[in-house]
Amino acid sequence: MEELLQVANLVANKLSSRFKDDPEKLRMLQGLKVQEEAGELAEAIIGALGLNPNKGNSHTWDHVRAEACDTALTALVLLHMMGGDPEWFLAEHLRGIKAKAEDWEATA
Known part of the structure; x- marks a missing residue:
C-alpha cells in the first residue's frame, strides 16, 4: 500500500509540474481521467x-485486474492533487x- 501511495504522489507531482499555471484545470482533467479508466475497466469486464x-x-481477467489497478491509481493521483x-x-x-462493512449481514 505504501508503494501505491508513493507512486500516486510521484505521478501527481510530475503532472502538477506541467500544469503549474492552472492546478484547478489539472484536478478537473484528472477527475475525467478517473472516469476514462473506469470505462476501460468496464470494457475489460465485458470483454x-x-x-x-x-x-x-x-x-482476459488479467486485463481486468490491470484496469482495476489503473483506475485505483488514477483516483489516488487525484486525491494527492x-x-x-x-x-x-x-x-x-x-x-x-x-x-460499515463489519456491520453488514452475510448473504449467500
Whole structure:
C-alpha cells in the first residue's frame, strides 16, 4: 500500500509540474481521467465475459485486474492533487468503510 501511495504522489507531482499555471484545470482533467479508466475497466469486464457480440472474448481477467489497478491509481493521483494529507484522508475514509462493512449481514 505504501508503494501505491508513493507512486500516486510521484505521478501527481510530475503532472502538477506541467500544469503549474492552472492546478484547478489539472484536478478537473484528472477527475475525467478517473472516469476514462473506469470505462476501460468496464470494457475489460465485458470483454472477459464475452458479452460484446462484435468482439467476443476480447480480454482476459488479467486485463481486468490491470484496469482495476489503473483506475485505483488514477483516483489516488487525484486525491494527492487535492492537497492536504492524502494518506490521512484515505486511511480515515477506509476506517469508515471498514466500520460499515463489519456491520453488514452475510448473504449467500
